[in-house]
Amino acid sequence: MRTGPCLALAAALVFVSGTAAFADQRAAVYTCHFARYGQVVIDTRLESPAITVGGKTYAAQAGAYFFQTEDGKVAFFKPGMKAWSYADVRVDPDLKAAEASRCRRGTGKR
Structure with a gap:
């Protein structure tokens, strides 16, 4: 597995991440x-950001235009959070297979 692109992506994500963009988002x-x-499922609520894939939930950190788990699951969003892309660096080390999807927005309440 090549780590160069992943390390470069991680460095870029750390550089652009911050709480200002996250504070502007609608949880x-x-x-x-x-x-x-x-x-x-991407939970953007401040108290519990998480990404759920295959029925398993992973805690996530928020960045400028993304949420990322410690093990490399990354959900990117466009302004307004209407279109999302998702990739798993363990499955797609170069993140070239990220797909875009329109997602259904909910409150997380049942």
């Missing part, structure tokens, strides 16, 4: 369907 839970990964 919600986004349910997305990606052809390659199936259903991915």
Whole structure:
């Protein structure tokens, strides 16, 4: 596995991450369907950001335009959080297989 692109991406994500962009977001839970990964749920609420893939939930950190787990699951969003892309660096080390999806926004309440 090549680590160069992943390390460069990680450095870029750390550089652009910050709480200012996150504070401007509307906290919600986004349910997305990606052809390659199936259903991915992205919880953007301040108290519990997380990404759920394959029924397993991973705590996530918020950045400028992304949420990322410690083990390399990354959800990117466009302004307004209407379109999301998702990739798993363990599956796609170069992140070239990231897919875009329109997602359903919810509050996370049942």
